[in-house]
Amino acid sequence: MSSSLDIAELGAIDTIIDAAIAEDLAAGDLTGRLTVPPGTAARGxxxxxxxxxxxxxxxxxxxxxxxxxQLSIALRAREGASVRAGDELIALAGDARALLAGERTALNLLGRACAVATLTRRYVDAAGEGIRVVDTRKTMPGLRALDRYAVRCGGGHNHRNDLGSxxxxxxxxxxxxGSVRAAVAAAKANAPHSVRVECEVETLDELREAIAAGADAALLDNMSDATLRxxxxxxxxxxxxxxxLEVSGGVTLERLPSLAGMGLDLVSVGALTHSAPSVDISLLFEVGG
Known part of the structure; x- marks a missing residue:
């Protein structure tokens, strides 16, 4: 089954992969070299x-x-698809030593992405059509491109990628x-015309001040449902x-349906990437071509 992923979406993904491989294989695979005869073929x-x-x-x-x-690697699942326990995700064949050497890097990156996508899907499903679920910059250091892609696979959307965007x-x-008004006014006067100016506010008075100063978006931080209304x-x-209007802070799966019905535009959830629980995936081997 083909994938809709364009590797270009992930930026310098080879840099991430190469760093992970070097971390695991800088001195080679000692166990594989000692226990697996050269030229052994395997399927996984x-x-x-x-x-x-x-x-x-x-x-x-x-x-x-x-x-x-030279390894044969065939995808059996579509990007963003919901799969069930026991489903085959990827089929592999080739040199057993090479498969064993690449196993941990591949499973680490795959597991991380699936974890973020799976949690994101839960938030998106809970929100329904009433509000857009977006991520934050609370990503795994060095893996932001992968984390953000995984959010999109789960049906979520991306906030700004970095401090310059x-x-x-x-x-x-x-x-x-010195004040909300001063900060927004300075940003509006000097930001590129194509860039929105968003301001975090913690009170309704700060919201009024941000709107009066010309903010394009307001981040409503840690407000109760009553205050959000x-x-x-x-x-x-x-x-x-x-x-x-973007809401952030204290956003739980249980609270999302209520937020979705208030007329807000966005909900940003750091948990999508900083608290995604690990998923259970495994590589099973069968020796022989």
Missing amino acids: RIIAKQDLVFCAGPVAQRSFARVDP GVLIKENHIRCA EAVAIAGPKGERRVL
Whole structure:
């Protein structure tokens, strides 16, 4: 089954893969070299041992290929597909030593991506159509491209990628600038015309100040449901107001349906990438071509 993944979406994915391989194979695979006769052929299956959302199959495929380009690696699941425990995800064949050498890197990257995609799908399903679920920059260091791709595989959306790709004025920026109004005004005066200016606010007065200063989006931080409803009333109806409303902080799966019905635009969830629980996947071997 083919995948819709374009490796270009993941940026320098080979740099990530090569670093992971070097971390695991800098001195070679001692156990494989000592126990597996040269030229031994094997077939393998990566299977799901739990229900999950499949993500980054081509990354696992590429990881094995970096170890040995002669390996045969066939994807059995589609990117973003929900798979069941026991389903085959990837079929492999070739030199047994090479398969063993690439196993951990491939499973680590695949498992990480599937974990993020699976958790994201749960949040997206809980939110329904009423609000867009987005990630944050609370990603695994060095794996941001993979984490963000996995969020998309799970049906979520991406926030700004890095500090240079958007303006998000937060509490400490406001303290340095002197006020919400001063911070927003400075950003609006100097930001590129193509960049939205978003400002984090913790009170309704700060929201009013941000709107008056011309903020394009407001990040409503750690507000109760009652306060969020007041914030929507201040900003105006969805589709008619000129400021996007994003809610962050204290967002749980149980709370999402309520948030989705308030008329908010976005909910950002750091847990998608900083707290995704590991998924259970395994590579099973069969010796012989």
